[in-house]
Amino acid sequence: MSAPIYGRVALIGLGLIAASMAHAMRARGLAGEITGHAKSAETRAAALEIGLCDRVFDTAADAVAGADLVVLAVPVGVMGAIAAEIAPHLKPGATLTDVGSVKQAVIEAVAPHVPAGVHFIPGHPLAGTEHSGPHAGFATLFVNRWWLLTPLPDTPEAPVAQLRALCEAMGANVDLMEPAHHDLVLAVTSHTPHLIAYTMVGVADHLRRVTETEIVKYSAAGFRDFTRIAASDPTMWRDVFLTNKDATLDILGRFTEELFVLQRAIRMGDGQLLFDYFTRTRAIRRGIIEAGQDTAAPDFGRGAPPPEVG
Numbered sequence: 606m607s608a609p610i611y612g613r614v615a616l617i618g619l620g621l622i623a624a625s626m627a628h629a630m631r632a633r634g635l636a637g638e639i640t641g642h643a644k645s646a647e648t649r650a651a652a653l654e655i656g657l658c659d660r661v662f663d664t665a666a667d668a669v670a671g672a673d674l675v676v677l678a679v680p681v682g683v684m685g686a687i688a689a690e691i692a693p694h695l696k697p698g699a700t701l702t703d704v705g706s707v708k709q710a711v712i713e714a715v716a717p718h719v720p721a722g723v724h725f726i727p728g729h730p731l732a733g734t735e736h737s738g739p740h741a742g743f744a745t746l747f748v749n750r751w752w753l754l755t756p757l758p759d760t761p762e763a764p765v766a767q768l769r770a771l772c773e774a775m776g777a778n779v780d781l782m783e784p785a786h787h788d789l790v791l792a793v794t795s796h797t798p799h800l801i802a803y804t805m806v807g808v809a810d811h812l813r814r815v816t817e818t819e820i821v822k823y824s825a826a827g828f829r830d831f832t833r834i835a836a837s838d839p840t841m842w843r844d845v846f847l848t849n850k851d852a853t854l855d856i857l858g859r860f861t862e863e864l865f866v867l868q869r870a871i872r873m874g875d876g877q878l879l880f881d882y883f884t885r886t887r888a889i890r891r892g893i894i895e896a897g898q899d900t901a902a903p904d905f906g907r908g909a910p911p912p913e914v915g
């Protein structure tokens with residue numbers, strides 16, 4: 606057990622990410638007390654039953670009162686409204702962070718409501734699964750995964766160091782990044798890949814009407830991986846695409862151009878182009894593994910039990 610890094614932590618939204626934080630903080634004694642709020646009474650009851658929170662509240666305003674750290678763990682599209690609601694109730698000197706998958710839009714929506722004396726430090730753990738809700742969380746979700754913080758220019762160093770310490774104590778590796786750069790990088794590494802998976806499963810769904818059950822019966826590993834990603838939460842991903850619009854459209858444009866290159870090579874029988882292309886992409890994958898960056902923990906989302914926290 607470590608010494609608590611924050612006295613009271615308030616989790617707003619009690620789904621996959623907040624539940625995983627609660628498990629990780631409890632397993633390592635990182636918070637003196639955890640309070641919480643989610644919009645549905647069922648989720649609030651589940652959070653108490655599983656032991657995510659010591660106390661849950663019907664309103665976000667009540668949940669944040671007296672908290673040293675407030676974590677917004679709700680879909681990106683509702684962060685601004687919640688920030689407006691909790692702002693008058695935040696304790697002076699408290700840190701407010703979020704775990705949203707997009708950073709610029711969250712900063713635009715939240716920062717105007719943050720009172721002077723409260724430190725707003727946006728963040729994003731690069732860890733997740735296709736599951737959602739309070740039962741989906743597990744304590745090791747963040748182990749060996751990146752947690753990006755995108756502090757605003759005038760944020761003092763001490764609260765950033767304290768938040769970094771919490772993320773690291775939950776097992777994550779922390780980096781600081783400019784919000785715009787974050788959104789572009791994530792458009793390449795997470796957002797556009799999700800859109801492609803959603804699209805591929807949509808294509809198969811159309812075909813299924815022709816081939817009946819064959820697509821399910823003979824679905825190969827590649828397609829199954831797409832279906833896992835395409836099972837991700839619709840609200841979360843709707844908000845990601847609506848709020849990281851420019852970067853996603855930019856990467857999607859580049860993707861389409863590449864796709865046309867490959868499409869033409871197939872049509873023209875240009876095997877050399879295909880071979881060279883796939884050789885390059887294989888080298889990228891191998892480079893990632895050699896650099897020790899393949900921390901995808903792929904089985905967590907497929908029913909395998911997550912490992913115990915030490």
Ligand SMILES: NC(=O)c1ccc[n+]([C@@H]2O[C@H](COP(=O)([O-])OP(=O)(O)OC[C@H]3O[C@@H](n4cnc5c(N)ncnc54)[C@H](O)[C@@H]3O)[C@@H](O)[C@H]2O)c1
Nearest residue numbers: 618619620621622643644678679681705706733734737738
């Ligand atoms: N799932 C992932 O893989 C992943 C990874 C990293 C970051 N994120 C980000 O973390 C955030 C939460 O995602 P999650 O996967 O935990 O989602 P989730 O669907 O599991 O949980 C969301 C929670 O927010 C609550 N909520 C929704 N609207 C609300 C409102 N208006 N007021 C109060 N509570 C509300 C829901 O009841 C639920 O408890 C999102 O911003 C998402 O972009 C998700």
Ligand SMILES: O=C(O)C(=O)C[C@]1(C(=O)O)C=C[C@@H](O)C=C1
Nearest residue numbers: 706730731732733734735794795
């Ligand atoms: O593994 C998964 O299911 C995920 O999609 C997790 C993932 C990702 O793209 O890596 C999804 C969204 C996040 O904001 C961070 C992590």
